[in-house]
Amino acid sequence: MSDGTASDVLLVTSPRPPWISPKAFEVSENSCPPLGLLYLARYLENAGVTVRVNDFYRFGGKPKDVIPLINESRPKIVAISTLTSGFSLAKRICRHVKENAPDVVTVIGGAHATALPREVLAEPDVDFVVRGEGELSLEELVRAVLEGETSSTSLSRIDGIGFKIGENAVLTSDRRLLDVDEIPEPARHLVPLDQYLQAGAILVSRGCPAHCFFCSSVSFNTHRYRFRSPSLVVSEIEGLHRAHGLTEFEFMDDVITSDPKRLRELCLKLQGRGFRWACQARIKDLEDDLGLLDAMAAGGCAGIFFGVEAGNDDVLRKVKGLTTAGVTKVVERAVANHLNVITSFMIGHPWDTRQTIEDTFNLMLRLRDLGCHTPMSILVPFPGSPLAQAPENFGIRIESRDYSDYYHNRALLTTQHLSREELREIYLDLLFRFTIDQEDIPTRQN
Numbered sequence: 001m002s003d004g005t006a007s008d009v010l011l012v013t014s015p016r017p018p019w020i021s022p023k024a025f026e027v028s029e030n031s032c033p034p035l036g037l038l039y040l041a042r043y044l045e046n047a048g049v050t051v052r053v054n055d056f057y058r059f060g061g062k063p064k065d066v067i068p069l070i071n072e073s074r075p076k077i078v079a080i081s082t083l084t085s086g087f088s089l090a091k092r093i094c095r096h097v098k099e100n101a102p103d104v105v106t107v108i109g110g111a112h113a114t115a116l117p118r119e120v121l122a123e124p125d126v127d128f129v130v131r132g133e134g135e136l137s138l139e140e141l142v143r144a145v146l147e148g149e150t151s152s153t154s155l156s157r158i159d160g161i162g163f164k165i166g167e168n169a170v171l172t173s174d175r176r177l178l179d180v181d182e183i184p185e186p187a188r189h190l191v192p193l194d195q196y197l198q199a200g201a202i203l204v205s206r207g208c209p210a211h212c213f214f215c216s217s218v219s220f221n222t223h224r225y226r227f228r229s230p231s232l233v234v235s236e237i238e239g240l241h242r243a244h245g246l247t248e249f250e251f252m253d254d255v256i257t258s259d260p261k262r263l264r265e266l267c268l269k270l271q272g273r274g275f276r277w278a279c280q281a282r283i284k285d286l287e288d289d290l291g292l293l294d295a296m297a298a299g300g301c302a303g304i305f306f307g308v309e310a311g312n313d314d315v316l317r318k319v320k321g322l323t324t325a326g327v328t329k330v331v332e333r334a335v336a337n338h339l340n341v342i343t344s345f346m347i348g349h350p351w352d353t354r355q356t357i358e359d360t361f362n363l364m365l366r367l368r369d370l371g372c373h374t375p376m377s378i379l380v381p382f383p384g385s386p387l388a389q390a391p392e393n394f395g396i397r398i399e400s401r402d403y404s405d406y407y408h409n410r411a412l413l414t415t416q417h418l419s420r421e422e423l424r425e426i427y428l429d430l431l432f433r434f435t436i437d438q439e440d441i442p443t444r445q446n
């Protein structure tokens with residue numbers, strides 16, 4: 001990861017918050033190569049730019065650990081990937097960069113910068129943000145910086161970025177979404193792949209067509225779902241198998257089931273190859289197409305993650321357009337196909353009362369009896385989601401703007417029915433009742 005040679009661009013992930021135990025990274029879900037950064041790195045390398053990647057999130061470290069890295073590789077640009085919860089640490093990385101190498105340009109990209117570009121640019125040590133898919137935007141920005149073409153006129157021509165003129169933030173036009181079949185494979189050689197438990201992490205698609213009120217996916221993909229050509233996916237899988245001996249893969253997509261035709265084609269191509277894979281899927285896509293689950297199982301699917309989110313029919317309909325009967329039907333078929341099923345739940349929806357949460361708990365128990373893992377979390381108002389953009393439309397008050405608290409086990413909201421304190425108390429009570437005979441900690445959202 002750190003070979004000590006000079007590089008034009010240093011790409012880093014924001015470190016994990018100090019309160020997360022290193023043990024959490026011994027769990028496979030938390031040990032995934034930073035695909036977003038590796039896609040960016042591939043574009044930069046293809047453009048002749050030298051790049052170094054440091055994954056603080058996976059391998060630990062503090063914001064100040066960027067200092068030896070910049071001393072060693074003397075980059076012109078330090079670019080940081082962060083989600084909302086890592087933003088305060090990303091800011092501190094920028095501060096250390098500016099204190100130690102004031103001429104180095106700082107860039108922040110990822111979900112948080114996409115949702116709140118002006119807020120991120122208001123930080124004195126942040127020079128640029130990149131909004132949405134970053135491959136082309138970063139490549140053009142890096143070229144402009146390396147060639148000294150950083151007048152506001154030149155920068156304004158680069159879509160998908162934000163920069164400052166004096167105190168004012170300027171956002172350029174949105175970047176058009178990429179053709180997913182033209183995106184080269186991530187530059188996995190820039191990280192020690194064998195040190196990730198999910199070394200076989202791969203993206204089959206980008207985007208999600210759904211409209212969940214709590215999800216920030218829309219700020220990225222404007223509901224456009226783009227499934228890669230199955231033959232390209234297979235060739236990436238074969239490449240990973242040849243180079244690293246991998247036979248187990250994790251499809252990291254928001255959802256994998258929203259283009260059933262392409263998914264069936266992919267499953268057919270993978271059938272009988274001996275590869276096993278896990279993915280996230282939408283129950284809505286499968287409700288009327290249970291055969292897709294059979295095709296997935298035949299194609300090597302061994303694990304499936306569903307964001308069910310609620311167990312009361314009224315709430316479930318508002319949150320996901322689903323019924324508990326529909327959920328059970330799909331889950332039963334997945335179980336019948338011997339898939340390892342994770343059904344994830346949230347409490348604290350705008351319509352949740354103590355009684356509907358009890359219904360959620362009961363559905364969790366029923367699904368557990370079917371053999372599912374059932375993690376549970378509290379609704380978090382992630383920036384960029386419809387909920388965060390207009391909480392009043394949902395009768396919600398956001399009680400904390402401390403983004404380092406934006407994790408799924410934190411109570412951050414007061415709803416029309418439940419206070420923040422009540423939500424926290426109910427959550428702990430449910431966890432206690434649930435974990436008496438089973439430990440389940442939420443790690444992923446869908």
Ligand code: B12
Pocket residue numbers: 029030031032033034035036037039040057079080081082083084085086107108109110111112115130132133134135138203207215216217252253254382383406407408409442443444445
């Ligand atoms: C896989 C995944 C994980 C994995 C692995 C993450 C990893 N190593 O990349 C794990 C399980 C660890 C994980 C954990 C969490 N995740 Co997660 N995760 C995802 C998921 C499903 C896919 C990520 C991915 O690979 N995307 C594909 C790549 C190509 O996109 P990308 O990473 O966003 O990168 C592109 C752009 O963002 C941009 N970009 C990104 N970084 C940078 C940096 C620079 C400098 C530039 C220029 C551009 C740029 O360019 C990239 C290429 O186009 C996303 C949903 C999604 N579709 O993104 C949620 C998502 C990112 N996760 C989310 C959340 C909330 C979490 C957790 C907080 C959950 C929790 N436990 O409470 C944790 C926090 C982890 C952390 N780092 O702090 C939210 C983020 C919301 C937010 N505003 O913070 C998302 C968007 C899901 C959602 N819809 O709500 N996650």
Ligand code: SF4
Pocket residue numbers: 208209210211212215216217254255282307446
């Ligand atoms: S929560 Fe999942 S299904 Fe809903 S919009 Fe987000 S990615 Fe799509």
